[in-house]
Amino acid sequence: MADGIGSLDHPMGMDSADPKRWRALAVIAVAQLMIVLDATIVNIALPTAQRDLGITTADRQWVVTAYTLAFGGLLLLGGRIADYTGRKRTFIIGLIGFAAASAVGGLAPSAGWLFAARGLQGAFAALLAPAALSLITVTFVAPREWARAFGVFGAISGGGAAIGLIVGGVLTEYASWRWCLGVNVPIALIAAAFAVYEVHESKAMGDTRYDVPGAVLSTLGLVALVYGFTEAAKAKHPSDPSDTAVQGWSATSTVFFLVVAAILLVAFVVWEQRTSNPLLPLRIVLDRNRGGSYLMFLLVGAGLFAMFLFLTYYFQFNLGYSPLRAGFAFLPFSGGIILAAGLVSHLLPKLGPRPLMIPGLVLSIVGMLLLLRIGQHTPYATYVLPSQLLMSVGLAGVFIPTASTALVGVGHHDAGVASAVLNSSQQVGASLGTALLNTVFASVVTAYLAANVHAPAQLRRQTPLALIHGYHVAFLWGAGLLTGALVCAVVIVNARKEDVPTEAGAIPA
Numbered sequence: 001m002a003d004g005i006g007s008l009d010h011p012m013g014m015d016s017a018d019p020k021r022w023r024a025l026a027v028i029a030v031a032q033l034m035i036v037l038d039a040t041i042v043n044i045a046l047p048t049a050q051r052d053l054g055i056t057t058a059d060r061q062w063v064v065t066a067y068t069l070a071f072g073g074l075l076l077l078g079g080r081i082a083d084y085t086g087r088k089r090t091f092i093i094g095l096i097g098f099a100a101a102s103a104v105g106g107l108a109p110s111a112g113w114l115f116a117a118r119g120l121q122g123a124f125a126a127l128l129a130p131a132a133l134s135l136i137t138v139t140f141v142a143p144r145e146w147a148r149a150f151g152v153f154g155a156i157s158g159g160g161a162a163i164g165l166i167v168g169g170v171l172t173e174y175a176s177w178r179w180c181l182g183v184n185v186p187i188a189l190i191a192a193a194f195a196v197y198e199v200h201e202s203k204a205m206g207d208t209r210y211d212v213p214g215a216v217l218s219t220l221g222l223v224a225l226v227y228g229f230t231e232a233a234k235a236k237h238p239s240d241p242s243d244t245a246v247q248g249w250s251a252t253s254t255v256f257f258l259v260v261a262a263i264l265l266v267a268f269v270v271w272e273q274r275t276s277n278p279l280l281p282l283r284i285v286l287d288r289n290r291g292g293s294y295l296m297f298l299l300v301g302a303g304l305f306a307m308f309l310f311l312t313y314y315f316q317f318n319l320g321y322s323p324l325r326a327g328f329a330f331l332p333f334s335g336g337i338i339l340a341a342g343l344v345s346h347l348l349p350k351l352g353p354r355p356l357m358i359p360g361l362v363l364s365i366v367g368m369l370l371l372l373r374i375g376q377h378t379p380y381a382t383y384v385l386p387s388q389l390l391m392s393v394g395l396a397g398v399f400i401p402t403a404s405t406a407l408v409g410v411g412h413h414d415a416g417v418a419s420a421v422l423n424s425s426q427q428v429g430a431s432l433g434t435a436l437l438n439t440v441f442a443s444v445v446t447a448y449l450a451a452n453v454h455a456p457a458q459l460r461r462q463t464p465l466a467l468i469h470g471y472h473v474a475f476l477w478g479a480g481l482l483t484g485a486l487v488c489a490v491v492i493v494n495a496r497k498e499d500v501p502t503e504a505g506a507i508p509a
Helices: 021-053 062-085 087-106 111-139 143-174 184-198 212-232 252-274 288-318 323-328 331-351 354-373 385-405 412-452 456-491
Strands: none
Touching: 021 062, 021 087, 021 111, 021 143, 021 184, 021 323, 062 087, 062 111, 062 212, 062 412, 087 111, 087 184, 087 412, 111 143, 111 412, 143 288, 143 323, 143 331, 143 385, 212 252, 212 412, 288 323, 288 354, 288 385, 288 412, 288 456, 331 354, 331 385, 354 385, 354 456, 412 456
16 A cells, blocks of 8 residues: 655655654643543542532433543544544644633533533544544654654553543642643643644545445444443442342343444444445454454453552542542552653564563553452552552553554554554443443442341441452452453464564555
């Protein structure tokens, strides 16, 4: 496939590198960090926002779900828009739109306005995320620089969520929950202004017709899939075992949306095989290295959710931490993954992906299993901290090479949509982790209370122990998901260091 070297697709030509590439990376990194932060920053602010706007307990999930539905559902279309309209142009439009949606959310006078703003944020993030990653793909061409750029991306992907918890805690405690959304406005507008001057335009050449039926099928299918996972996550609250409403995976709404998602996504695959200008060329996902990398991102995203979600519960419900202190308790994880990312990006061109992925996943699994030791009175420094450090180092060895192998071999024509598939894998993985692990947790806690509470007076004493038991089971499931990713790395991915770009100015296609 022609890569369009010397054209808009690669404006600097075969033998020259973009002199502004490192400044461009800084702008792209800021945008990517903002997207990752926004997935967790509102979690800390949610209780305060709920009180302020009178959001019911049943509806509060929409503050999170509206974002994930729009983001996950529109990613593939956003990737193709970036490829065809221009990645820089799409990137800037995404930043400005994200800023506007954040302003609406920060000023929201009612729950409906906040839900709508979060949906708009997700829609513009679906433009911004694949444009950002594909800009890295086409801007950095020398192998060492490619690895270093993906090191930045991996550090942000792994550590950004924990940083979001810290920033959310600081803003909620010392300013207002509204600033958890409003803080995006100046960041996005400044990044857009710098992008105008520091980022070069690139876009796909050749056939750039949009696959409208494919866009409709994939968007509705992904929305139905994410919504089905969200419905499955509505498990019974452990303090209300008398509630007999059917919830979780067996609920009618869950089954309905997952069946609809399966029908739509199968129809999408059939259509993509037959159309001449597919939204998602199946060659992108059927390559064993790329397909294996996407599956690894999905499983790691789902497994990592166990650590973030249930440690947050543990810190606040069992140890009595404030939201701010709970956010800072994740700081070692963020710092560890950022520091380890520098070493991993240096080793990637020398060792190749698999020698980093496999040990990284083993460390991550061991770190997750170490969390099975936590109890009601175990100290953070000796029980939680070692686990966080092991997982942070291990996941740095996973995110960076996996992001690289997921895009190596993709022609410039498909860079945006390949980036969108990577982001979709993370998004669907996070949704799957939410539904699966939250449902398992609630079921285990409810069963524990039913077996151990025989009088109302026992409930208060047994509830913390029931929660600890639930965390242990969730961490065990999280380790199982990470083990699935390890199997993918061993059995499916076979990329070697030679498969990373070996000539300056050339990306294999």
